[in-house]
Amino acid sequence: MLIFKVFYQDTIDEVPVREKTKTLYIEAESERDVRRKLQDRHINIEYIQPLEGAHLAYEQQNPDFHVLEIEQ
Numbered sequence: 001m002l003i004f005k006v007f008y009q010d011t012i013d014e015v016p017v018r019e020k021t022k023t024l025y026i027e028a029e030s031e032r033d034v035r036r037k038l039q040d041r042h043i044n045i046e047y048i049q050p051l052e053g054a055h056l057a058y059e060q061q062n063p064d065f066h067v068l069e070i071e072q
Contacts, residue, residue, distance in 0.1 A: 001027050001028065001029060002027070002028065002029070002030075002050050002051070002052065003025055003026070003027055003050075003051045003052075003056055003059075003067060004025070004026050004027075004028055004031070004034050004048050004049065004050055004051065005023055005024075005025055005048075005049045005051055005059065006023065006024050006025070006026060006034060006038070006045060006047075006048050006049075007021050007022075007023055007045070007046045007047040007048075007049070008021070008022055008023070008024070008043045008044060008045045008046055009021060009022070009043065009044040009046065010022065010043060010044075011042075011043075011044065012042060012043070012044045014044075016044060016046055021046060024068050025051075025059070025065060025066065025067045025068060026038070026067065026068045026070065027067050027068075027069065031048045031050075034048050035048070037070045038070075
């Protein structure tokens with residue numbers, strides 16, 4: 001399992017605006033698995049970034065870092 005950082009917008013109906021982009025962290029096997037796990041949330045996924053090594057360690061230092069757990 002890997003940790004992925006997902007950049008998204010709250011709504012699918014509007015054009016993405018950079019200032020409204022939010023992020024979440026999720027554990028999954030692949031990008032496809034991330035999309036499958038988040039499909040019922042009706043969010044506009046902009047980008048999915050795998051995190052590992054030094055990049056993951058850096059993200060874990062952020063006080064807002066917590067991995068979303070979705071069982072499917």
